[in-house]
Amino acid sequence: MALARATVSLIPPHAWLRLRPFSIPRRLPLSSSSPPRSLLAARVVAMAGSSTAAAHRHTNRLASEHSPYLLQHAHNPVDWYPWGDEAFDQARKRDVPIFLSIGYSTCHWCHVMEVESFENEEIAKMLNEWFVSIKVDREERPDVDKVYMTYVQALYGGGGWPLSVFLSTNLKPLMGGTYFPPDDKYGRPGFKTVLRRVKEAWDTKQEMLEKGGSFAIEQLSEALSATASSHRLSDELAQNSLKSCVKQLGNSYDPKFGGFGSAPKFPRPVEVYLMLYASKKLMETGRESEANNAMQMVCHTLQCMARGGIHDHVGGGFHRYSVDECWHVPHFEKMLYDQGQLANVYLDTFAIKRDTFYSSVARDILDYLKRDMIGESGEIYSAEDADSAEYEGSPRKKEGAFYVWTSKEIEEILGDYATLFKDHYYVKSSGNCDLSSMSDPHNEFKGKNVLIERKDISSMASKLGMSVDEYSQILGLCRQKLFNARSRRPRPHLDDKVIVSWNGLAISSFARASKILKAEVKETKFYFPVVGYNPSTYLEVAEKAAFFIKSRLYDKPARRLQRSFRNGPSKAPGFLDDYAFLISGLLDLYECGGGTDWLSWAIDLQATQDELFLDGEGGGYFNTPGEDPSVLLRVKEDHDGAEPSGNSVSAMNLIRLSSMVAGARSENYRSTAEHLLAVFESRLKDQSMAVPLMCSAADMLSVPSRKQVVLVGDKTSAEFNDMATAVFASYDPNRTVIQIDTSNTEDMEFWESQNQNIFQMAKSSPVDKLAVAHVCQNFVCSPPVSSPDALSTLLDKTYVATSSA
The missing domain is CATH 3.40.30.10 (Glutaredoxin)
Known part of the structure; x- marks a missing residue:
């Protein structure tokens, strides 16, 4: 709002x-x-x-x-x-x-x-x-x-x-x-x-x-009845909103502990997304110092969060927020919408830095979801409570009881490794919630420890004369033992409600992980709670979750979603966020190797979203269908907070869809996005920090031509998969990936009906190659290439923007 x-x-x-x-x-x-x-x-x-x-x-x-x-x-x-x-x-x-x-x-x-x-x-x-x-x-x-x-x-x-x-x-x-x-x-x-x-x-x-x-x-x-004064933002305003948001976030940046703003600190992945987007754009336009500065803020923030107590070091995933400025003592609730978004920004940062620190944190989040938050049919649950009983049969619930440790407990469970572990995670007999006056003002965690890494692994390993690998392995074994002991405690309440919008965010991260993580070097080692799955496993999770929604929460004849599922669909209809977030997840699912049926469904859902929520005259999307007289307000949501706004995500969806299909449908997607962004012109101009994802979408729309990478060949072949890995090994938010198997009738029929240019490109590709790639930008397509190295070289060519950043 x-x-x-x-x-x-x-x-x-x-x-x-x-x-x-x-x-x-x-x-x-x-x-x-x-x-x-x-x-x-x-x-x-x-x-x-x-x-x-x-x-x-x-x-x-x-x-x-x-x-x-x-x-x-x-x-x-x-x-x-x-x-x-x-x-x-x-x-x-x-x-x-x-x-x-x-x-x-x-x-x-x-x-x-x-x-x-x-x-x-x-x-x-x-x-x-x-x-x-x-x-x-x-x-x-x-x-x-x-x-x-x-x-x-x-x-x-x-x-x-x-x-x-x-x-x-x-x-x-x-x-x-x-x-x-x-x-x-x-x-x-x-x-x-x-x-x-x-x-x-x-x-x-x-x-x-x-x-x-x-x-x-x-x-x-x-x-709240915002309408557009015109049908399009100027490119200048679009680009200035991005600059303004970067500047405002930079002014609020905490150089000591990372993050934007002061305590209490909430993860707000849309801020990180914008800084990554801006960093790439600055680098492309030769402003290397500014690009590196934005990137440094992101890396420091993500490192501090991952090493802080807001991160569940024993079981994986992130808690809701930290009450202090140093990401230490959290509110222990875990929300699905945080996990999906955070996994994505850690994946993006890995794609840029090629540092497995970030890919391991992304895996940590996804493995937590896979272990604890997914039902038998692939549905992904909503949340875990902050409160739980201190022991079995206890008449009392207490916040954080499941997650905190006494020094004595750790000594009894870890034995000879206890000292090493306690030093690494700042565990003290008196309790460690003393890093900030805000961490525990009422001494509720006296004698208790919330695990936090205050020094990096390499320096701690060096101090003990160990290799990083040996030291990391010991920490992983210790975490496994603590996990097993913790599993015997009364668990926090699980909200096993399945929410479409939040599943859409998770589908996106699982699908993207299946391709981005293939860029990890083969000898990468993983330590508990990271499992070390083959990345393809994550694509299966994404597809299973999407199928659950399609089979349980989608009325195919009416082309409508229901909001949530628990022992059956809820009475509530799908809202804007449900459509927008799911469409975004389906686009990622298709681009990362899913079938055209997911893309076709995304197109159908977009048509329903336009029918139910779009203000055709005033521009933008309302958050509700407007069919329930008991709901007195229809709001055009724009604030990108803990969750992004439905309008920001919709703008990006429309831009992505417009680069996939052709003709009148493509033009309609683009004009709808332009009209949507024009509704929030004053917000983008005057309060850009409130809408970082929308700022990114506005700039994305001002880019003259979105890059298209069309992979053609046998999707089941190693050669095709190697080419796909080469595409996703680099970070590029202004890129659309289209995968076509010419032997697949559904693929060819879909593209023949939706985009004749891409259909002809696929049809004319060399038949003696298991995989070829066409890269198109600035209304020009490069000659096809058939090796991952040649494709990487082509993608790495710096794109010089036609307008200044």
Whole structure:
């Protein structure tokens, strides 16, 4: 969401009701003046146990839902409804306001508010008598979440989950906030106080409240209804937005610990993507010093993240964010959308630097997903919780319990190697969460250690007179032993919901890894938790995940997606992000060796996306189909945050598709992308740092001619695979790869119908060669080459841009 547009002058008549909530935006760590997490976690007493006990006394409508988050509340004494007509009708019938609570299953503060308030009989009675209470999983219904999060952010300048909003019977917001404690404390209103005040206001000033809610929605709708003043950005603005974003990110760069901005530090892969894109462009235009500076920021950031505690050194993958500036103590939740994007930027950096440090981290992420996050049918799950029980049968859950270690535990598990391991990962008997005042302000991890590498492997190995290989092997064996010991601990809750958009991000990284990792030297060694799979294995994972979505979440006759799957498809339709992210993943899947059926499906999905979400007159895509009257706002999302925006990804998809097909369809893709970017002209000009991926797309569109690499031959041959490896061994975001097997009828029929030039190129390729490559750019195609070395030489030729960077 564009906060610049959302932060409107929103002063409705009911402004006096604006009660400031406890602000826990995006699950950020508490300040030293806030109650420590340990006190609140103590109240999250046996969420499993207390819920089981409550099940004998209370069961509400959520028991019949599929969402893990809704099921967590199925035995609250609160008479919860899922979002839908039954709840709305009941509110109108009783003439009472709606209390809407939005969260997700791995949200720490959502758990806290459940135990403190929604398990509280007194509060439940107030909710049941005075309100109709609705519970929403934000990951299942991002459209509903977007409406009321936008309202809360506009009113208070920030938001987060749990999101708590009071609505009129016509679903207009009356008052909102995030987390509320049950009672007044710390100078802030408790949830009981809020309930009483809203009840009193409804009884005495209902008409004014309803007018205020309508006024708020009208203002937000007007503020968010962006349209393009023209149908195309100027090339100058497109290129200047890229420059501006690079400059702003550079100004916010942390030279000591890497990353852009200060603590708490969230991985934001779109920032890294932009810096890699800009670095290549600067290098191509002879600005080597600036290119190297951008590249250095990326490398330092990715190294610090991988060596920090935000990285799960024992099991692989990355946690959600670090509470401190040094990437050390994380919020221990793991999200699928982070893993897919991070794997991709580590893969890109490997393709540029050819340093297996980066390829090993990419493998680490993908191997974690493959080991722990993939179902029997290839579906990729959503998230793992931050909280877990400290030991089997414990009545208490605590954040990070699954991941932290005492020095004594490590000594008992590792024996003779304990000292080496402890020195390497900064393990201390007193605990190691002391690198920053922000790491553990309430001493919740006293005596506990979050593994972090403070010195590089080569210097540590040299200190002990070992080779790097010998030292790395010992560390890998130690991590394996700790992994086995950790596996006996109670695991964090797994959200096994399958979300289309997040699977699209993961499909992209698995597909790209299958080709990019083939550039690793053959003698590369891998150490646990990296498995060392043949890269082709990752392509199989990508295809299996894509097939799951196509078979379980796609209505082929209607050409429509559903949002998510758990014990069956969700009731929610696919949203813009689902289409855009999946299309992006399918394009990567095709380019990296998948069949034309994936590309054909991407084209079909793009047609449906245009039908459901495209603003044909104003330009750009809405985030929702606009078919559900209960969703009061249609937003054109542009902010590239922890997840990229659907519009940014769509712009790139359209550019890529336009370089694959020909004729009117190609021109339509390009003009749609131009119109889309024009919608966000002021954002690109004035707030480029908020939209790094869109800046990259805008610059991509200004490139006169996208490079096409057409590989023709026998896809099953070693020669063809060697040529494909040569293509993906280099980093080039302005490149389209097309693979055609002339003996495959589907391939030839597809290209004959979609792009006659490519079809003729394939048809006229030498028949005595198992693989040939055609490289086309600036409207000229090179003579075909038939060896990987010749292809690499051709691709390495510096492209001189026609306009300055």
